[in-house]
Amino acid sequence: MASFILAVAASGFLAWIVWLSARNTRRQRQGADTLRHANESLEAQVDASAADLRDSNARLRSIIDCAVDGIVVLDAHGGIEAFNPAAVRLFGYEVHEVVGRNVNMLMPSLYNEEHDTSLARDLVTGVRKIVGPGREVTGLRRDGTTFPLHLSVGKMTVGGEQRFTGILHDLSARVRIEKQLREQTSLAKLGEMAAVIAHEVKNPLAGVRGAIQIIGTRLPKDGKDARIVTEIVARIDTLNELMKDLLLFARPPQPKLALVDVGTLVMATANLLRGDPAFEQVEVRVGGGPARALGDAELLKIVFVNLLVNAGHAMKGRGTIHVSVASIAEMCQIAFTDEGPGIPADVLEKIFTPFFTTKVRGSGLGLPTVRRLIEAHQGTISVACPSAGGTVVTVQLPGERLAVAL
Ligand SMILES: Nc1ncnc2c1ncn2[C@@H]1O[C@H](COP(=O)(O)OP(=O)(O)OP(=O)(O)O)[C@@H](O)[C@H]1O
Numbered sequence: 001m002a003s004f005i006l007a008v009a010a011s012g013f014l015a016w017i018v019w020l021s022a023r024n025t026r027r028q029r030q031g032a033d034t035l036r037h038a039n040e041s042l043e044a045q046v047d048a049s050a051a052d053l054r055d056s057n058a059r060l061r062s063i064i065d066c067a068v069d070g071i072v073v074l075d076a077h078g079g080i081e082a083f084n085p086a087a088v089r090l091f092g093y094e095v096h097e098v099v100g101r102n103v104n105m106l107m108p109s110l111y112n113e114e115h116d117t118s119l120a121r122d123l124v125t126g127v128r129k130i131v132g133p134g135r136e137v138t139g140l141r142r143d144g145t146t147f148p149l150h151l152s153v154g155k156m157t158v159g160g161e162q163r164f165t166g167i168l169h170d171l172s173a174r175v176r177i178e179k180q181l182r183e184q185t186s187l188a189k190l191g192e193m194a195a196v197i198a199h200e201v202k203n204p205l206a207g208v209r210g211a212i213q214i215i216g217t218r219l220p221k222d223g224k225d226a227r228i229v230t231e232i233v234a235r236i237d238t239l240n241e242l243m244k245d246l247l248l249f250a251r252p253p254q255p256k257l258a259l260v261d262v263g264t265l266v267m268a269t270a271n272l273l274r275g276d277p278a279f280e281q282v283e284v285r286v287g288g289g290p291a292r293a294l295g296d297a298e299l300l301k302i303v304f305v306n307l308l309v310n311a312g313h314a315m316k317g318r319g320t321i322h323v324s325v326a327s328i329a330e331m332c333q334i335a336f337t338d339e340g341p342g343i344p345a346d347v348l349e350k351i352f353t354p355f356f357t358t359k360v361r362g363s364g365l366g367l368p369t370v371r372r373l374i375e376a377h378q379g380t381i382s383v384a385c386p387s388a389g390g391t392v393v394t395v396q397l398p399g400e401r402l403a404v405a406l
């Protein structure tokens, strides 16, 4: 009997153990299921967040890449960490050439050596000066040229470290327009002044010239007084020429446009200069294909005379002036190359300034008038001095293809 009771108790205990282990297994499975669900939902959340982050990164990158303004990210010491495509276009550097280097490489030495407006210094020590609405600074391109730009800087802290984002807006176009406006305003004033001079001075001068000539006829020929009178008349003529030049510069006439064979016109102009003793040993060679420009032959003659005379003077009246004519796209290009000494950089930047001259008898109105006349034709003029020597003046005028617009 006792062994029977023991057997029943043992089997009961066994059954309880089996039940207990089944319950545990069930609970464990339920726990694992709950854990798996939680894990899956967490993974989904992480995936969604990662996708959001990727989207937001892509959006941010596309904004930075497509921005019209240059964007430069700097570390706390002014080291460049990021440089967007607009900054590449602005400065001419590739990204790998600037990343890791100091931002001062983007500014002229005036800024980064002596001047206390050093950007890196402003950023690191005097942040308040530059963070905010920004200010105008000068940028330095890879090719060494400088340009005006507006710089605004924002400060941020990433991982406990300061970073600066500089937004760089190119001001070249605005500065150019402002300069043109200033020039136009002063030219308008000069025009008014020239008109007054023409009226108030030219006519009395013509009267004085006539009177002096009459007195001259009454003096014994070849006498000392007759020579003085001839000298006075010559000086009055020079004054009249200056007045004419001033008027032409201040109020250039509206060009009467027609198709002009440029090579032929340059040759005809050079022939006019043959009589000038200063041109006796100067040869003018015209090369290139036949090209026609849309221009006013009389005004273009004035342009060509000025350029040829300048070249002749530079060569001290001896040598060859090569003139090459070509049609380039819609323009007609005429390049005057002389064998002179070239133009020093400090002179070159002033040659289009009215009354600037390096000659004893120059008026300094030649090139400014040439530019005014070419611009009246919607053309351009540029002057370059190749390292091999000499000066190349390149004129571009609207070409034959634009004649349909006539
Ligand atoms: N081809 C050239 N080679 C060297 N220097 C030049 C050349 N053309 C112009 N220059 C420089 O530019 C200056 C200005 O030229 P611009 O023709 O305006 O006046 P100018 O020749 O001095 O006087 P003018 O009014 O009589 O022409 C000259 O004095 C000269 O120094």
Ligand SMILES: [Mg+2]
Pocket: 306, 309, 310, 362, 366, 367
């Ligand atoms: Mg001249």
